[in-house]
Amino acid sequence: MFHTVLCDLLGIRHPIIQGAMQGAGGPRLVAAVSEAGGLGVLPTFGGSEKELRDDIELTRTLTTRPFAVNITPIGRAFTESRAAICIEMGVPIVTTGRGDPGSNVVRKLKEAGTIVLPVVPSVHHALRVEAEGADAIIASGMEAGGHVGRVSTMPLVPQVVDAVKVPVVAAGGLGDARGFMAALALGACGIQLGTRFMATVESECADWMKQRLLESDETGTMISSLMTGKPVRAFATRILREYEAALGHADSAEERAELRARYLKELRSAPVEDRTMAAGEVAGMIRDIRTVREIIEGIIEEAAVLAGKLYRMSREEGARTTDSATPGRTGAMKN
Numbered sequence: 001m002f003h004t005v006l007c008d009l010l011g012i013r014h015p016i017i018q019g020a021m022q023g024a025g026g027p028r029l030v031a032a033v034s035e036a037g038g039l040g041v042l043p044t045f046g047g048s049e050k051e052l053r054d055d056i057e058l059t060r061t062l063t064t065r066p067f068a069v070n071i072t073p074i075g076r077a078f079t080e081s082r083a084a085i086c087i088e089m090g091v092p093i094v095t096t097g098r099g100d101p102g103s104n105v106v107r108k109l110k111e112a113g114t115i116v117l118p119v120v121p122s123v124h125h126a127l128r129v130e131a132e133g134a135d136a137i138i139a140s141g142m143e144a145g146g147h148v149g150r151v152s153t154m155p156l157v158p159q160v161v162d163a164v165k166v167p168v169v170a171a172g173g174l175g176d177a178r179g180f181m182a183a184l185a186l187g188a189c190g191i192q193l194g195t196r197f198m199a200t201v202e203s204e205c206a207d208w209m210k211q212r213l214l215e216s217d218e219t220g221t222m223i224s225s226l227m228t229g230k231p232v233r234a235f236a237t238r239i240l241r242e243y244e245a246a247l248g249h250a251d252s253a254e255e256r257a258e259l260r261a262r263y264l265k266e267l268r269s270a271p272v273e274d275r276t277m278a279a280g281e282v283a284g285m286i287r288d289i290r291t292v293r294e295i296i297e298g299i300i301e302e303a304a305v306l307a308g309k310l311y312r313m314s315r316e317e318g319a320r321t322t323d324s325a326t327p328g329r330t331g332a333m334k335n
């Protein structure tokens with residue numbers, strides 16, 4: 001029903017990617033996503049070379065379908081060594097996290113026949129990775145869990161779609177069939193989900209994380225640089241809010257570094273209610289723990305129903321739609 005260019009590019013049945021999730025999604029989750037017809041993605045952020053090799057091997061024992069490895073460019077040596085492992089072990093698809101993997105790494109991956117999908121937070125980044133040879137681009141808004149940029153998914157995706165020639169995948173704040181349909185309407189050829197896949201039977205999230213997802217409302221996450229030094233969306237907690245407020249009053253880089261060190265120290269012995277973890281705004285929509293297959297098939301089936309409903313609306317309500325509501329005629333659109 002929703003066969004897009006992404007399905008052909010990646011060799012998958014449904015245009016749904018599971019975004020890499022350090023600490024939440026290992027081989028079991030990745031294989032479950034690929035087995036259900038999406039694309040599972042292994043994380044590498046913070047892991048050793050041996051762990052990556054072991055994870056690739058273990059995932060291959062769990063699925064024969066395509067899966068990808070995510071390389072977060074946290075330094076030249078790290079990025080190049082993880083790319084070399086992917087090439088050596090014949091990983092067919094690589095996604096790159098926030099930050100620039102560098103044209104050298106992308107070129108080596110491409111020469112080895114690897115399909116490369118960078119995650120970008122802006123049009124500027126999208127144009128750069130397209131010029132470096134990206135096969136498709138994942139445009140991720142600031143609603144997403146994990147490292148974030150400054151633009152929301154709704155305005156980011158169409159602007160990236162308009163700027164590049166390669167296919168665009170939407171990420172950030174998407175968790176059900178409504179988000180999937182909205183992404184397609186914005187011009188994306190598929191979606192990448194992270195937070196929704198945390199609340200699955202197959203995810204590696206600790207029980208307290210799954211419980212926090214179930215209890216979260218739409219304000220249950222916040223953006224803070226305290227965890228990694230760069231803006232990360234994560235569960236909002238009392239101590240995270242307090243330290244973030246203190247950061248706002250800090251006058252110097254030294255004071256901010258000192259606050260960060262104190263926060264990380266306090267976090268190590270914090271009670272469960274003060275622990276945090278990357279998670280997106282979509283947490284507020286999660287009401288149950290499901291299997292990966294239930295989520296993927298549920299999105300596709302409900303999206304088909306929604307498509308039928310929208311089609312009927314366009315026929316029945318079309319006569320009542322004014323010209324000014326038609327995209328392109330308002331003058332508010334760039335093209």
Ligand SMILES: Cc1cc2nc3c(=O)[nH]c(=O)nc-3n(C[C@H](O)[C@H](O)[C@H](O)COP(=O)(O)O)c2cc1C
Nearest residue numbers: 019020021022045097144145146172173194195280
């Ligand atoms: C717990 C968690 C860990 C993440 N770790 C990574 C990572 O290691 N590398 C990366 O590129 N993105 C990472 N992300 C981002 C996801 O891959 C994905 O792009 C994002 O979650 C999509 O937005 P959503 O959470 O609104 O679905 C992480 C997200 C979460 C929630």
